[in-house]
Amino acid sequence: MxxxxxxxxxxxxxxxxTHPFDQALLMTPEHDGSVQAQAHPAYWNMVGPYGGVTAAxxxxxxxxxxxxxxxxxxxxxxxxxxxxxxxxxxEAVPARTNRSTQHWTVHMxxxxxxxxxxxxTTATVITAVRxxxxxxxxxxxxxxxxxxxxxxxxxRKSMEWLNRYDMRxxxxxxxKAWDDSxxxxxxxxxxxxxxxxxxxxxxxxxxxxxxxxxxxxxxARQVPAGTVGMTVYFHADRAQLAKQGNQHLxxxxxxxxxxxxFFDQTAQLWDSEGELLATSHQIVYYKA
Amino acid sequence: MxxxxxxxxxxxxxxxxTHPFDQALLMTPEHDGSVQAQAHPAYWNMVGPYGGVTAAxxxxxxxxxxxxxxxxxxxxxxxxxxxxxxxxxxEAVPARTNRSTQHWTVHMxxxxxxxxxxxxTTATVITAVRxxxxxxxxxxxxxxxxxxxxxxxxxRKSMEWLNRYDMRxxxxxxxKAWDDSxxxxxxxxxxxxxxxxxxxxxxxxxxxxxxxxxxxxxxARQVPAGTVGMTVYFHADRAQLAKQGNQHLxxxxxxxxxxxxFFDQTAQLWDSEGELLATSHQIVYYKA
Numbered sequence: 412m413x414x415x416x417x418x419x420x421x422x423x424x425x426x427x428x429t430h431p432f433d434q435a436l437l438m439t440p441e442h443d444g445s446v447q448a449q450a451h452p453a454y455w456n457m458v459g460p461y462g463g464v465t466a467a468x469x470x471x472x473x474x475x476x477x478x479x480x481x482x483x484x485x486x487x488x489x490x491x492x493x494x495x496x497x498x499x500x501x502e503a504v505p506a507r508t509n510r511s512t513q514h515w516t517v518h519m520x521x522x523x524x525x526x527x528x529x530x531x532t533t534a535t536v537i538t539a540v541r542x543x544x545x546x547x548x549x550x551x552x553x554x555x556x557x558x559x560x561x562x563x564x565x566x567r568k569s570m571e572w573l574n575r576y577d578m579r580x581x582x583x584x585x586x587k588a589w590d591d592s593x594x595x596x597x598x599x600x601x602x603x604x605x606x607x608x609x610x611x612x613x614x615x616x617x618x619x620x621x622x623x624x625x626x627x628x629x630x631a632r633q634v635p636a637g638t639v640g641m642t643v644y645f646h647a648d649r650a651q652l653a654k655q656g657n658q659h660l661x662x663x664x665x666x667x668x669x670x671x672x673f674f675d676q677t678a679q680l681w682d683s684e685g686e687l688l689a690t691s692h693q694i695v696y697y698k699a
Numbered sequence: 700m701x702x703x704x705x706x707x708x709x710x711x712x713x714x715x716x717t718h719p720f721d722q723a724l725l726m727t728p729e730h731d732g733s734v735q736a737q738a739h740p741a742y743w744n745m746v747g748p749y750g751g752v753t754a755a756x757x758x759x760x761x762x763x764x765x766x767x768x769x770x771x772x773x774x775x776x777x778x779x780x781x782x783x784x785x786x787x788x789x790e791a792v793p794a795r796t797n798r799s800t801q802h803w804t805v806h807m808x809x810x811x812x813x814x815x816x817x818x819x820t821t822a823t824v825i826t827a828v829r830x831x832x833x834x835x836x837x838x839x840x841x842x843x844x845x846x847x848x849x850x851x852x853x854x855r856k857s858m859e860w861l862n863r864y865d866m867r868x869x870x871x872x873x874x875k876a877w878d879d880s881x882x883x884x885x886x887x888x889x890x891x892x893x894x895x896x897x898x899x900x901x902x903x904x905x906x907x908x909x910x911x912x913x914x915x916x917x918x919a920r921q922v923p924a925g926t927v928g929m930t931v932y933f934h935a936d937r938a939q940l941a942k943q944g945n946q947h948l949x950x951x952x953x954x955x956x957x958x959x960x961f962f963d964q965t966a967q968l969w970d971s972e973g974e975l976l977a978t979s980h981q982i983v984y985y986k987a
Contacts, residue, residue, distance in 0.1 A: 484961055485928045485982045487775035489823050491795035491802035506806065506818045507779035512927065512984075514779035514821055516804065518794065530794045533802055533823050535777050537928055537982070541959045545987040548956045549884050549917065596837050629837065639800065640773045640825055642930045644982050646958040667967065668836045668975045670934040671829045673772055675978050677965065679955065687956045690963050692980050694773045694825070694932050696800075699833040 430608050431575060432617070435464050436471045438501070445502040446472055450494050454572040459494040461572035462638050463620030465519070467613040469534040472501040473515045474612065479505075480513040481540035482649065483612050487642040488534040495521055500528070503536075512539045541648055552685040556581060558601040558659040576621060577605040579659065585623055586631040596629040597665040598622055607657035610688075612645060615652070618662060618680060619643045619691035625666040625676050626697040636697040639673070647688040658683040672696060718896050719863060720905070723752050724759045726789070733790040734760055738782050742860040747782040749860035750926050751908030753807070755901040757822040760789040761803045762900065767793075768801040769828035770937065771900050775930045776805075776822040783809055788816070791824075800827045829936055840973040844869060846889040846947040864909060865893040867947070873911055874919040884917040885953040886910055895945035898976075900933060903940070906950060906968060907931045907979035913954040913964050914985040924985040927961070935976040946971040960984060 431453035438446035448471075454464040466488045473479055500520055507514045519532035561579035583598030602621055604614060624636035647655075664678040676693040719741035726734035736759075742752040754776045761767055788808055795802045807820035849867035871886030890909055892902060912924035935943075952966040964981040 485777075487823060487928070487930060489773075489802050489825060491800075492797060506821050509780060512779075514777050514818075516806075516821055518804075530802075533794050533804055535775060535821050535823060535928075537777060539961070541961070544960050544985070545918065546956075546958045547917075549954045550956070629835075630833065640775070640823075642775060642980060644961075644963045644980070646956050646961075646963070648959060666837045667978050668834075668838070668934050670834045670975070671936060672832050673827070673829070673932075673934075675932045675934070677978075687958070690955050690965075690980075692930060692932070692978075697832070 430604070430606060432604060432608055432614060435468065436613055438471060438475055441500070445500050446475070448499045448501060450496050450499055452496070452571065454575055456570050456572050461620070462490055462641070463617035464572070465490070465494060465532055466620060466641060466643070467617040468499065468501060469517045469519060469532060470536060470616045471613050472503040472517055473536045473538065476503050476505070478508070479538060480508060481511070481538045483536060483645045484512070484539045485537040485642070485644050486534060486616060487640065488532060489640045490638055491533055492529065492531045494519070494531045497521065512537060548687050550679065553599060553661060553663060553681065555661055555685055561601055575605055576602055577659070578602045578621070583628055586628065588631065589633050590631050592631045594628065594631065596625040597663065598628065599661065599663045601659040602662050603657060603659045609657050610652045610655045610660070612652070615645065615647065615680065615689055616643050618660065619678060619689060621662060622664040622676065622678065624695060624697060625664065625674055626669060626699060629666060629669065630699065632699065634697055634699045636695055638693050638695050641691060641693045643689055643691045645689050647682070651682060651686065651688065655682045655688070660688060669697070672698070718894060720892060720896055720902060723756065724901055726759060726763055729788070733788050734763070736787045736789060738784050738787055740784070740859065742863055744858050744860050749908070750778055750929070751905035752860070753778070753782060753820055754908060754929060754931070755905040756787065756789060757805045757807060757820060758824060758904045759901050760791040760805055761824045761826065764791050764793070766796070767826055768796060769799065769826045771824060771933045772800070772827045773825040773930070773932050774822060774904060775928065776820060777928045778926055779821055780817065780819045782807070782819045785809065800825060836975050838967065841887060841949060841951060841969065843949055843973055849889055863893055864890055865947070866890045866909070871916055874916065876919065877921050878919050880919045882916065882919065884913040885951065886916065887949065887951045889947040890950050891945060891947045897945050898940045898943045898948070900940070903933065903935065903968065903977055904931050906948065907966060907977060909950060910952040910964065910966065912983060912985060913952065913962055914957060914987060917954060917957065918987065920987065922985055922987045924983055926981050926983050929979060929981045931977055931979045933977050935970070939970060939974065939976065943970045943976070948976060957985070960986070
């Protein structure tokens with residue numbers, strides 16, 4: 412049940428074909444207020460779609476809702492169970508609407524082999540109308556070597572979704588040897604969609620999940636691991652996203668603790684000029 | 700509508716009276732599967748209960764549910780609207796139960812002045828059965844001067860909830876002068892319940908919200924601010940909580956960015972021996 416229906420062939424030359432990410436964001440309204448989307452084969456991971464695209468779909472269900480107020484401020488998405496190939500039903504409900512903020516509850520699910528509807532993914536999303544105020548980034552801007560000077564990660568023979576991103580590691584690449592050598596859990600990489608695509612909130616949400624499991628780096632041991640929950644705080648507004656366009660952004664992740672089967676990951680995504688676009692956090696299952 | 704019904708008088712001498720935190724966690728099952736609780740006056744903030752206690756009540760609604768599996772791993776609580784004095788209805792629904800993890804959706808609400816039910820708070824909670832594995836804290840253990848050497852924060856004449864905590868600031872106290880001097884946004888403090896109470900998951904969740912707004916420290920300016928969403932990752936298991944007992948824990952918070960009306964806060968809570976109990980994140984509204 413976990414095989415995608417067919418591999419996708421995105422337009423490598425930047426032709427007129429719809430970008431695979433936009434295909435994944437396509438949603439058909441249903442009569443009950445939910446929408447239908449697809450688990451997209453172009454973003455296939457090992458046993459289901461890439462979690463970042465699932466997160467983007469949860470967010471998109473809110474952003475395309477006729478009652479949405481403002482732009483996203485915060486999203487928490489919980490990967491409750493596997494997502495199978497085929498149709499997805501997403502229901503986004505505005506639980507509370509205030510003057511300038513709005514709180515959403517979102518569920519994604521599918522019919523299982525027995526025909527029963529099962530929830531695979533839960534989320535909450537906060538949207539808001541923002542106003543310009545005193546603003547300052549309060550963590551140091553990272554060193555930013557030009558993306559062109561960093562080698563592109565070779566994703567051939569890898570999972571399909573990795574081919575949808577151009578990733579250039581600055582530090583903390585996947586260990587070349589699984590030799591149990593302990594090391595820092597930090598990774599920094601330049602990353603953008605491939606084919607390049609102008610950044611929007613959904614793509615930014617997806618990019619927050621782009622890191623391989625911190626436990627692989629910390630222990631140099633490739634153990635089973637998977638994100639259970641992810642929170643994204645959106646700091647960018649539309650103007651910053653438009654300015655960033657399709658340039659590489661700098662993404663950084665590290666762990667704070669590994670404890671009895673779950674580690675946390677804290678992540679920062681900066682635009683090409685070193686201003687924060689988003690901060691993100693994960694709780695990740697690992698078997699070690 | 701925002702006045703608490705009456706001030707509470709917790710037992711200062713550690714007598715037989717029920718601890719105010721345990722009073723706040725009291726939940727009466729309703730016929731529809733929801734529970735009823737109270738917005739507790741002993742934890743009153745300016746215009747509603749302390750957000751940490753609201754978070755603890757959302758968690759407790761899951762932990763006291765007959766179908767709960769394991770202990771909390773993660774919680775995201777969104778403060779969607781004000782909580783008024785009086786009865787609260789909390790509904791916790793197990794959206795998905797797996798072999799060793801469980802995903803919950805939680806809503807809190809009240810009837811408003813027009814008699815209509817309004818949602819004030821949304822949350823998702825993940826619980827899990829944990830197993831002992833490779834574990835390591837991956838951020839530096841902070842300097843920990845003995846709590847007895849740090850001056851207790853004087854909460855007299857302050858909001859009621861502040862009297863429920865014994866807080867001893869190590870660094871980053873509330874500015875003595877609101878003089879717009881810019882400074883680091885980090886605060887470290889020793890904190891425990893007052894009267895002292897053995898630590899449990901609900902109390903740990905409440906403690907994650909104990910920090911005053913980072914914008915007050917960063918700018919030395921007391922502007923309107925309030926938490927919109929908070930995520931808690933629980934790293935402690937029951938054995939670590941039991942070992943900690945009612946000792947002071949060390950809590951640290953700092954901001955990563957302040958941007959157009961919302962800042963993010965990242966926080967760590969260590970036990971008295973410097974092992975992480977929880978990590979936490981907030982997105983906080985501010986007017987500046």
